[in-house]
Amino acid sequence: MAIAEGCFKHLEKIFIQLDEFRGFELLRRGGDRTNYLLTKEAKIIAMTCTHAALKRRDMVDLNFQYDNVLMEEAAQILEIETFVPLMLQKPQDGVSRLKRMILIGDHHQLPPVIKNMAFQKFCNMEQSLFTRFVRLGVPTVELDAQGRSRASLCRLYSWRYKNLGNLPHVYRWPEYQMANPGFFYDFQLINVDDFNGQGESQPTPYFYQNLAEAEYVVAVYMYMRLQGYPAHKITVLTTYNGQKHLIRDVLKQRCGRNPFFGMPDKVTSVDRFQGQQNDYILLSLVRTRAVGHLRDVRRLVVALSRARLGLYAFARVSLFCNCYELSPAFSQLMERPLKVYLATEEMYPPRRKTDELPACNPFVVEDMPHMAHYVYQLYSKRVQEMRLRTQGVYQSVPIQPPPMEHHKEKSAVDPETRQEDNPEESENESPDEAEDEKPEEADRENPEAAEDEEGLRPSVEEDKSDPKEMVQTSDDNVS
Secondary structure (H helix, E strand, O other): OHHHHHHHHHHHHHHHHHHHOHHHHHOOOHHHHHHHHHHHHOOOOOOOHHHHHHOHHHHHHOOOOOOEEEEEOHHHOOHHHHHHHHHOOOOEOOEOOOOEEEEEOOOOOOOOOOOOHHHHHOOOOOOOHHHHHHHOOOOOOOOOEEOOOOHHHHOOOHHHOOOOEEOOHHHHOHHHHEOOOOEOOOEEEEEOOOEOOEOEEOOOOOOOEEHHHHHHHHHHHHHHHHOOOOHHHEEEEEOOHHHHHHHHHHHHHHOOOOOOOOOOOEEEEOOOOOOOOEEEEEEEOOOOOOOHHHHOHHHHHHHHOOEEEEEEEEEOHHHHOOOHHHHHHHHHHOOOOOOOEEOOOOOOOOOOEOOOOOOOOOEEOOOHHHHHHHHHHHHHHHHHHHHHHHOOOOOOOOOOOOOOOOEEOOOOOOHHHOOOOOHHHHHOOOOOOOOOOOOOOOOOOOOOHHHOOOOOOOOEEOOOOOHHHOOOOOOOOOO
């Protein structure tokens, strides 16, 4: 009898489900089915504030009803936009049936984007409803633990929060217990001097670029790829649109068509990368004459909190270390050497614990040309080893120490070929804009690409004893 009752309940449940989907089966058009699911079946509905504003009239006409609103990244939404999702249903007897609104955000990071300076500063339109509630003293629940970054990386921005600690998995998971292979430190501030007597430049107003930092960032990225780091775990960030385009151009020329390197996961600005993360971040701060909009501590917090395992920042240290607003973070960054310390004998994946020192002595990179020269030699070694491996004979090919004297040559990228950006847009980009295009992947269909060294010539002249290994790239312009 018990078995019969169980079977009857199972059959009854099936018929109840069929009855619920009967209306859906009677509808033929996709739009009608969508509206039916939206109003009758959906328990959780996700949308942006912009979509809510565009579709508000349609949802009200459908008699759309809901009791709770959960708004994520609320500190980056305009105050007027925050009210739109609260008004998607008709009131009952003049009273809204909305029972609960939950705002989740971080007012210590970047605010909404207001491009008109008068509205932004004098009307205070960049203040979100979330920030207004915090300033008015509305009771809030503040998180006191993070689970993204290593404990050492967390200390770079934890001073901005009250009692910010780490979740248990930050100390327990294997990826946080292992050191970054090929590097002596998990984060470093790297000083970048002028290249050919030039630091930052402006091909057009507010279109800031720094060729030395761009070449240095690309050289470190190429080194990481040669050491075995996956490209999708590396992101290149910069604080200005002009530098973003310059780095993309250098990457496409040096790495775009070479399967040894390929393109990183993203090359974008700090403003647009807010809310995202990656394992390893290469950060270019660009400016050499004035601190610029990085003086806003909220932008610095975003920049330093994107990395999970490794952060390597490239900047003019003498400029940023004197900025009072940034001193809590830069004082920690400057406790470590201002030159790249490499552990050249280590390869990815990591095998060394974070509390262990590398077995080899540090290879200290003096400047950008030094790094470019070493990467070129390392690439030549990898190509030679691959050739020997394909011939069935493998032996380690030693690398000669790079010379300390370098002859500079004109860069392969002409900054003036880039188009002019909107001045305000280069200072602060809108998070609601479309996502950057994914950088093109390496061309893996060409079997001879592994032997093609095109685009790998460093920005300095090297030993020309083997002209077949050299490729002229100095006077090419990137369109």
